[in-house]
Amino acid sequence: MVRLLAWISRERESHPLLRPSALALVGAAALVGCGGAAKDGGRAVTVAPGRSVEIVGDEFSFDPKTLLVEPARAGGGASVQIRLKNQGALAHNLRVFEGGREVGGTPTFEGGTTRSTALSLKPGDYRFVCTVGNHAERGMVGELTVR
Secondary structure (H helix, E strand, O other): OHHHHHHHHHHOOOOHHHOHHHHHHHHHHHHHOOOOEOOOOOEEEEEOOOOEEEEEEEOOEEEOOEEEEOOOOOOOOEEEEEEEEEOOOOOEOOEEEEOOEEEEEOOOEOOOOEEEEEEEEOOEEEEEEOOOOOOOOOOOEEEEEEO
């Protein structure tokens, strides 16, 4: 990112598309398509009840990092299907926890493939992590909230 910004700074006078007005337009368009931002700067996605969402995993992150699942009914929980697309070179998984209790997730599997899990969750806050080795400590963590 630093190299890109340095290049833009050097080249912006000779390239019309790199002038500040064009860059502002491109930046605004990129933000509109992101789906929101998580507290830590990762992408956030809202999921309708009963729908599926794809999370991409690689070394060592999840995208999106934050899921907000809408409830199926007022005061009730929600069902959601999570597809983990492992784009990494290493094996990964996605396990969902409520506090210290594991409530479901995918098995551990090799890169280049996708696995799914279906969850029925009550309203509350959850976290999802890759439990392989030290992947969670290296950044493979996310948040899931059911309203």
